[in-house]
Amino acid sequence: MSAVPVAADAPRGWTRRFRSNPTSWFGLALIVAVVLAAVFAPWIWPVDPLEQDIVERLVAPSMAHPLGTDTYGRDVLARLLHAARISLVIGVAAIALALVVGSAIGIAAGYLGGWFDAAVTSLLDVLLSFPTLLLGLMVVAMLGPSIENLVIAIALTELAPFARVARAPTIALKGRDFVEAGRALGFSDLRLVVVHIVPNLLSEVVVVASLWLAAAIRTEASLSFIGLGVKPPTPTWGGMIREGFENILDAPWLAVAPGFAILVTVLALNLLGDGLRDAIDPKVRRD
Amino acid sequence: MGDYLLRRLLLAVPTLVLTMTAVFVLARIVPGDPALVILGDQASVEALAALRTKLGLDRPLHLQYLDFLVGILKGDLGVSLVTGKSVWAEVAAVLPYTIELTVAAIAFGVILGVPLGTAAAVHRNRLPDTLTRLLSLAGLSFPAFVSAILLLLVFAIQLKWFPVISSPKMDDWGERLRHLVLPTLNLGLIMTAYVTRVTRSSMLNVLGEDYVRTARAKGIGGFAVLSRHALRNALIPVATVVGLYLGTMIGNSVLTEIVFNRPGLGKLILGALNLRDYTMLQGLMVFFAGFIVLANVATDIAYGLIDPRVRYR
Numbered sequence: 334m335s336a337v338p339v340a341a342d343a344p345r346g347w348t349r350r351f352r353s354n355p356t357s358w359f360g361l362a363l364i365v366a367v368v369l370a371a372v373f374a375p376w377i378w379p380v381d382p383l384e385q386d387i388v389e390r391l392v393a394p395s396m397a398h399p400l401g402t403d404t405y406g407r408d409v410l411a412r413l414l415h416a417a418r419i420s421l422v423i424g425v426a427a428i429a430l431a432l433v434v435g436s437a438i439g440i441a442a443g444y445l446g447g448w449f450d451a452a453v454t455s456l457l458d459v460l461l462s463f464p465t466l467l468l469g470l471m472v473v474a475m476l477g478p479s480i481e482n483l484v485i486a487i488a489l490t491e492l493a494p495f496a497r498v499a500r501a502p503t504i505a506l507k508g509r510d511f512v513e514a515g516r517a518l519g520f521s522d523l524r525l526v527v528v529h530i531v532p533n534l535l536s537e538v539v540v541v542a543s544l545w546l547a548a549a550i551r552t553e554a555s556l557s558f559i560g561l562g563v564k565p566p567t568p569t570w571g572g573m574i575r576e577g578f579e580n581i582l583d584a585p586w587l588a589v590a591p592g593f594a595i596l597v598t599v600l601a602l603n604l605l606g607d608g609l610r611d612a613i614d615p616k617v618r619r620d
Numbered sequence: 621m622g623d624y625l626l627r628r629l630l631l632a633v634p635t636l637v638l639t640m641t642a643v644f645v646l647a648r649i650v651p652g653d654p655a656l657v658i659l660g661d662q663a664s665v666e667a668l669a670a671l672r673t674k675l676g677l678d679r680p681l682h683l684q685y686l687d688f689l690v691g692i693l694k695g696d697l698g699v700s701l702v703t704g705k706s707v708w709a710e711v712a713a714v715l716p717y718t719i720e721l722t723v724a725a726i727a728f729g730v731i732l733g734v735p736l737g738t739a740a741a742v743h744r745n746r747l748p749d750t751l752t753r754l755l756s757l758a759g760l761s762f763p764a765f766v767s768a769i770l771l772l773l774v775f776a777i778q779l780k781w782f783p784v785i786s787s788p789k790m791d792d793w794g795e796r797l798r799h800l801v802l803p804t805l806n807l808g809l810i811m812t813a814y815v816t817r818v819t820r821s822s823m824l825n826v827l828g829e830d831y832v833r834t835a836r837a838k839g840i841g842g843f844a845v846l847s848r849h850a851l852r853n854a855l856i857p858v859a860t861v862v863g864l865y866l867g868t869m870i871g872n873s874v875l876t877e878i879v880f881n882r883p884g885l886g887k888l889i890l891g892a893l894n895l896r897d898y899t900m901l902q903g904l905m906v907f908f909a910g911f912i913v914l915a916n917v918a919t920d921i922a923y924g925l926i927d928p929r930v931r932y933r
Contacts, residue, residue: 356754459638462912463905466871467889468646471905474893475649551763555875558765559890578769578879585773592766600761607757 357608363601371417380411382568393586400590403573404580405566409587412568413594419569420598423480424550427487428542431549434488435495436538442496443503444526453496460493469552473561480563483556487549498541502534540613544606547599554595570595624924632917637689639909644688647902648681658701658896675899692910697903702895707903710888718884720796722873724804726862729811734858736812737819738846741827752816759813764872768806768879775802785881803880807872811865818861822854829853856926863919866912 370377385405392402400409442453460468472486506512507530515525556562557571558578565572570591577587655671656663672678676687691698697707740752776784782802826832827850835845870885877886885904892900 455635455638458635459642461867462635462639462909462916463642464867464870464908464912466868466874467905467908470889470893471646471901472649474901475646547761551761554763555765555871558763558875559878559893561893574765574769581769581773582777585777588769589773592763592769595763595766596758596761599763600758603757603761 354608356604360601360604367598374414378410380408382411382415383566401586416568416570423553426484427549428546430488431491431495435492436499439496439499440503443500457493465490478561487552491545506530540609547602636913643905658898698899700900702897714883725807725811728808729815733812733815734819737816740820741823756813756816765875765879768876771802803876806876818858822857826850826854866915
C-alpha cells in the first residue's frame with residue numbers, strides 16, 4: 334500500500350473557509366440551477382425548440398410563449414433551455430480536455446526539467462501571445478464549425494494556463510522528502526508522478542478550472558455570435574443572440590434573454606471560482 | 621539600463637519566430653486542401669490548381685515556410701485574396717479607429733479602476749469593498765457583445781442619445797466623439813472591472829508592508845500615505861497585468877466593433893472570415909500575435925524603468 338501524504342496545507346482548512354463564504358454559496362446555487370434547467374429542459378417546458386410556426390413570428394412574451402418567439406416562430410424559452418445543454422457540454426468538454434492535456438504537459442515539464450522544460454515553457458509563451466478569441470476563431474475557421482472542433486479550439490486556448498498551474502507545484506513537490514523516499518525505494522517515474530505528485534496538486538488545478546469554465550463558456554458564446562458556432566437550427570446562446578441581434582429593433586427580447594442566460598452562468602462560475610481560490614490561496618489565508 | 625534593454629529585445633526574437641511559426645502551422649491545419657476550403661465544393665479543377673499556384677501551396681512546405689518568414693522580415697503580411705490589396709494597407713486603413721477606441725477604453729478603465737480598487741482595499745471586508753468586488757466580478761462576467769447590445773438597446777435605440785451605427789467621418793471631431801462614447805463605455809467598463817480587481821489585490825499586499833506602517837507611525841496622514849507611498853508601488857503590478865490583458869482586450873474590441881458596426885480590425889477579421897479570405901486571416905494573425913509579443917516586451921521594459929530592482933535580475 335502506498336499511502337499518499339497529504340500536503341501540509343491541503344483540505345480541511347479550505348473547505349471551512351469556502352463554506353463560510355456566502356457569495357461562493359450563491360454561485361454554487363446558481364450553477365446547480367442552470368445545470369438542472371439544462372438537464373430537465375424537456376420536462377420544465379415541454380415545447381420543441383426546433384418547431385417553426387410561420388403565423389406566430391416575433392411574438393412578444395406572453396403566457397403561451399413566456400419569452401416570445403423568434404423569426405421562425407420558434408419558442409424562445411424552449412430554445413434557451415436546450416441551448417444551455419450545448420453551451421455546458423462544450424464548455425465542460427473543452428475544460429476537461431484542456432485540464433488533462435495541459436496538466437500532463439505542465440507536470441511533465443516540471444518533473445523532467447532541463448531542456449524539455451525550457452522548450453515547453455517557451456511554447457506556452459507563444460500560445461499565450463495569441464488573443465484567446467482570435468486563436469479560437471482561427472482554429473474553428475480552419476477546421477470548420479462542429480461541436481468537436483469547437484471543443485478542440487476552446488481547449489487549445491485554455492491549455493497554457495492549466496500547464497502553468499500544474500508545472501509550478503510539480504517542481505516544488507519533486508524535491509519533497511516523500512517523493513525522494515519513493516525514488517529511493519525504486520519506484521518508477523510514472524508511479525511517482527501518478528501516485529505521489531498528481532493527488533497533491535489536483536485541488537489547485539480543479540479549483541481554478543471553474544474560473545476557466547466561465548471563460549470557456551464565454552468563448553463559445555462569442556464564437557457562436559460571430560457565426561462560427563454549432564450550425565443552426567441547433568440552439569446555442571451565442572447563436573440566439575446573433576439571430577436576435579438582426580431583429581433588435583422589432584424584438585429586443587430575442588437578444589436580451591440569451592444574453593442574461595450567459596451572464597448568469599458565467600457570473601455564477603466566477604463567484605464559485607473566486608470563493609474557491611480565496612479559500613485555497615495562501616496569501617489570502619495568512620491574515 | 622542599455623544592457624537590460626538589449627537583453628530583453630534579443631529575448632523577444634526567438635519568441636517572435638516561434639509565434640510566427642505557430643501562425644504558419646495554424647494556417648495549414650486545414651484538413652484537406654485550403655484551396656477547396658476557399659473556393660468551395662463546386663470549384664473546377666483548373667480554378668483549384670490556379671489558386672494553389674497563387675497561394676504558393678504547390679511548392680514544398682519548407683520553401684513556403686521560408687517565404688513566409690522572409691516576407692514578415694520585409695514587413696510583408698501578404699495580399700488579400702478578395703481585394704488584392706496588401707494586408708498592411710487594409711490594416712492601416714482601419715487602424716486609427718481601433719487605436720482610438722482602445723486608448724479611450726484603457727484610459728477610462730485606469731481613471732475609474734485605480735481609485736475604486738484603492739478604496740476597496742482601504743475599506744477591506746466592509747460594504748464598499750464587498751460592493752466593488754461584486755460589481756467588478758459582474759463586469760468581468762459580461763461577454764463584451766452582450767454588454768454592447770444592452771448599451772445599444774438602452775442608449776441608442778430607446779433614448780436615441782447616440783447613433784446606432786458607429787461609423788464616423790474622421791475629420792469631424794464632434795461626430796467622432798459622439799460615435800466613440802458607447803463603444804468606449806462598453807470596453808471601458810470591462811476594463812474598469814479588471815483594473816479595480818488588480819489594484820485592490822496589489823494594494824492589499826502593499827498596505828501590509830513595513831514601510832507603510834513606518835510612514836503611518838511617523839504621523840503622515842492617511843491620504844498622503846496612500847498616494848505617496850502605497851499607490852506608487854501598488855501600480856507596478858497593475859501596469860504589467862494591464863499588458864497581459866491585451867489579448868482579452870483585443871477579443872473584446874473585435875466583438876464591440878461588430879455590435880456597433882464600427883470600422884476597425886474587428887470588422888476586418890469578420891469580413892475576412894465571411895469571404896474566406898485565407899491570406900487576410902493569416903496576415904491578421906501575424907499582426908496581432910506580433911503586436912502582443914512586442915507589447916509584452918514594452919511592458920517588461922517599462923517595468924525595468926519603474927523598478928530598478930528588475931534590471932539586475
